[in-house]
Amino acid sequence: MSSMSRRRFVAATSTGVAGILAARVAPAVGQTREISYLCWNNFAPASDKKLGEIGQRFTKDTGIKLKIDHIAAPQQPAKYASEVQTQSGHDLVEMRMHFPWLYEPQLVDVSDVVAGLEKQYGKVISSAAEAAHVKGTWRAVPQYHAQFVCAYREDLFKKASLKVPETWEDLYPVGKELKKMGNPLGIAISQNYDTISTASAVMWSYGAKEIDKDGKTVAINSPATAQVVEWYKKMYRDCMDPEVLSWSDASNNESLQQGKAGWIHNPVSAYIVARDRKLVTADGINHHKSLAGPTGQRHETDAPRSIGIWKFSKNVEASKEWIRYLLGKREVYDEYIMSGSAFNLPVYTNMQDHPVLKTDPKYVHLKNEGAQYHTYGWPAAPSDKVQLITNSFIVPNMLAKAVTGTSTKDAIAWAENEMKKIIAG
């Protein structure tokens, strides 16, 4: 056995360390494949628990270590911004609605993963594609969505012999009666995202929009918007309480669950929480299909979520492997969807009639056939400027101004002016 002098040993190890430092990659022998995934605290907590279980199985099956972290939804923008600015952090991130557009230059092209999933399950549904398909490239892999739905107190409707509305206009007499009963409608008109979700659904159903499809022409000032504003005015006056001006995203849920609101527009979570916590109102809550506008068109706001991989990740292939494991194995994807009750619904066409919708008779209207799903800002693509319009709460503030005394014309003109400044800027 040849002996190694101290000098030779130091020279050899120094060269090795220098090489590792220069390449900034650990030698293959010493590499353990490890990835980290940052996602939100799901409104269906059982879903997070299930994700953890699936993650452990993934590690066992593939040998790739997976670390899953959760943060509250409001903390996501700050956390993601810091990861992008420092070019360090997690490998994979859960992306809410338009995040793939916001972080587009920092996200890996995952078109190959989406192509595989579409081959298995059919095309991605329109709203999820709007959110994750950025300028012709998939920047995130659609995983599930939580559509808005009409939730109502069926017991109160029966008591007052009220007919389930078919159109937004039908909701007015129903709301008037409900308010008289002490159970007003719960439609938020405040600086929150639920307000945008409901207002968007109403606007699209009436043929109104904020920005044209070209993404440049401000289209808010239209007779259709005026109709929507007038509708909001009478609804606020005769069917709601002024408290809706102060509501957060959780307020309408609480109002329905606590027995005050007789009708709300919200994802199915309002009912799920009432049922799971065994609230006295749970049995009386049900859902009905989305409401139509004057021409019979039914549009609904959707909140799709997808998974993106940061470009700075050194484990892109292992990250893709995790996505394929979670969403590409039918039995795993089904298990994951089932764990979220019906709050997290699949985003691929052939999975729309999912068994999760049969787990509770009150989910029957979640299929919502005939309704078109979109994300905020539609029909314009969610460019930076369109997202700034959304995040500046211009539509909610236009409606709040109108229902508190500003004329319809002035409120719309104000919104148009603010939007034009953003588009021109």
Add this chain to the structure above:
Amino acid sequence: MAIGTLPVTTTARLSLRERVSELLDREHILGPLFVSPAFILILLLVAYPFCMAVYFSLSNAFIGRPSHLIGIKNFINLWDSDAFRQTFQNAFVFTGVAVAVKLVMGVALALLLNQDLWFKRLIRGIVLLPWVIPTALSTLGWWWMFNSLYSVVNWSGIALGIMDPPGPNWLGQRYYAMTAVILVNIWRGLPFFVITILAGLVSIPKELYEAAQADGAGPWARFWYVTLPMLKGVLAIVVLFSTIFTFSDFNIVYVLTHGGPINSTHLFATLSRQIGLESGRIGEGAAISLYLFPLLAFVVYAQLRYVRRQVN
């Protein structure tokens, strides 16, 4: 010209320990050495982020995209935004009212706590509580109290017959909402005033009061001609700090109103988050948060100069 030679004297070589000890004996070395850890911390945790913020505010920085300097364009363009102009106004109303009330109440409470009261220490401890509890947590408590569905404030007001049902819409009407956020800021910031002013009160020599009393000065005169002049320095510092903290408040507005209704409670920090983080426009976001920096820097300079003059 001839070049002479200098005689070189040789001294006995000092050991390392002796040399270090000799170096540490020199004041101009030891002083900076003691200061350097704090200086490095300030450099890393304050100066660097501040310089980055200034750079961002002068650029078109967008999260994760290449950016370049655009001068003061962000600062000029912000004036076009209705939300920013509203925020600018809100910040002055919020800070002006909150600091003024905290000052008056702070002096009053400090005077009260300076008296010989039963359970004085306990009361002083309790007064500090709002300052000790994490703001986000305590504000959440206030949010429940103002919440339209569960408002204990309205429930109590109606029960006592001083409010007509359903009571004020605290977080949904512009003036009520501003009142609510100011109220919580006062509740939160008052202990800082009270404790600092109390420390100032305790340090006023008793002889001054005795002399004033011997000259026939009543309580009001003693307050006006002894207490207040002696507290001027403390008050200036407290007001200075509170003004800066209040202008840059974030948690209270973010938790209570999210800047609404119709932007009527937005402050620089909350609007900055909305534009800079939620919409990715770091440049504009930084410009919003730094908008008042020149003004605040001047206020700091003027007040510290005033305090120094008082001390001298």
